Amino acid sequence: MSEVKNYRELGCQACLNGTALGFDFSMAFQPILDLSTRTVFAQEALVRGIGNLPAATVFKQVNDENRYAFDQACRVKAVSLAARLKMPSLLSINFMPNAVYRPELCIRTTLKAAEDFGFPISRIMFEVTESERVDDIPHLQSIIRHYQQQGFTTALDDFGAGFSGLNMLADLHVDILKLDMHLVRDIDKNGRKHAIVRGVMATSEELGIKVIAEGVETPQEYVALREMGINLFQGFLFARPAYEALAEIDWQNR
Template identity: 65%
Template sequence: MKPQKNYREMGCRECLGGAGLHFDFSMAFQPIVSLSRREVFAYEALARGPAGEPAAEVFKHVDESTRYRFDQACRVKAIELASRLKMPTYLSINFMPNAVYRPELCIRTTLEAAETYGFPIDRIVFEITEGEQVDDRAHLRDIVRHYQKRGFLTAIDDFGAGYSGLNLLADVRTDLVKLDMALVRNVHEDAGRRAIIRGVSLMCADLGMKLIAEGVETREELACLAGLGIDLFQGYLLARPAFQALPVVHWGD
């Protein structure tokens, strides 16, 4: 895979300022919680406009010419904000696989940011986004292995939708798997969805992966998924994303 023409290593302060992007953005945070422990497992960093505008307003500026710089800037902004907010949990950062050409180089800015802002690298999770297809699965597998060796956790996002299917799970062994919200929606009323999720849960357990149900919006969904053996949850029922802040969790009782 050939690097972009504008690819170069950047320092974390340069990334924090959005060097070369010609647009600004910030982050909101949404918790991923452990229901059994009633505690936050991680906060996912979600791109937002500089005044809290939706992610779509940010991503309309991202294309092949800006993908690498945006990916690097997201990491640094998330780490800087997490440190400023004194985040006591894992920080989950989405990364764009097609923006990573040499993982040993692309990770340097992340390591520098973690050191600069005093955020432990063993509390960082990298989520593989499903919005773009990755044809070179061997390259993606190398990225995940390299990140894991450096002490990061890794996750497959939106499993069951887009390009995040069984083939990806077979090729790339992450630490976490996030169920797509389309599988979660009204699961308590759909025996087919329950059967699929039960099978995925057993498969992840056999592979040593933790399963996260995202997009949980009702108490019925939460109770049903907990009954299927899932313990990690994310969704509006528990907390909506908070702009540049850590939201309060509502446990759905």
């Protein structure tokens, strides 16, 4: 990946108020639950337009020219809000691999935000989405490795929906794998999906990787996944994203 020209470290305030971008946005949070302990394992930060407008209203303004600044701003927004809400769990932040050209430089803004807002680095998890095409796998490996060295948890998001499938899992030594919602949907009625997820669970256990089932919407999906040994869940069945707040969780019958 070629180095971005005219690199400038963005200040936290520039990221926070959107001046580095020319537009502003905020975050909603959706919990990831550990049903084995009935606790909140993490809160995923999800982009929203100001006033809880859909994420699409924000992403349509992101392009190759401002992708790096947007990625940095997302991190600062998430850390700032998590600190303000006194979030006790992990904070999960999605990052764009193609916006990170040198991990040791691109992480500086995150580290500064964590220090400025008083949020522990040990409670930050970075999710790389498998649905974003990444041609330079060694570069992505270096990002994951550097983040782990800094003390961050790392996760592979949308597993099963992207470009690389099991190849990505083989190449990236992440801590957590998030099953894509397509594999989760109607898994209680789909034997092929059931077999695939069982295989992923066996592989993940051997590799020492935790598995999160995301996009869970029905009690039947939840029961089927729990019977396969999954403890970490995310989805509308438990809580919808809450704009600039921590969501109320439906623990009933879980």
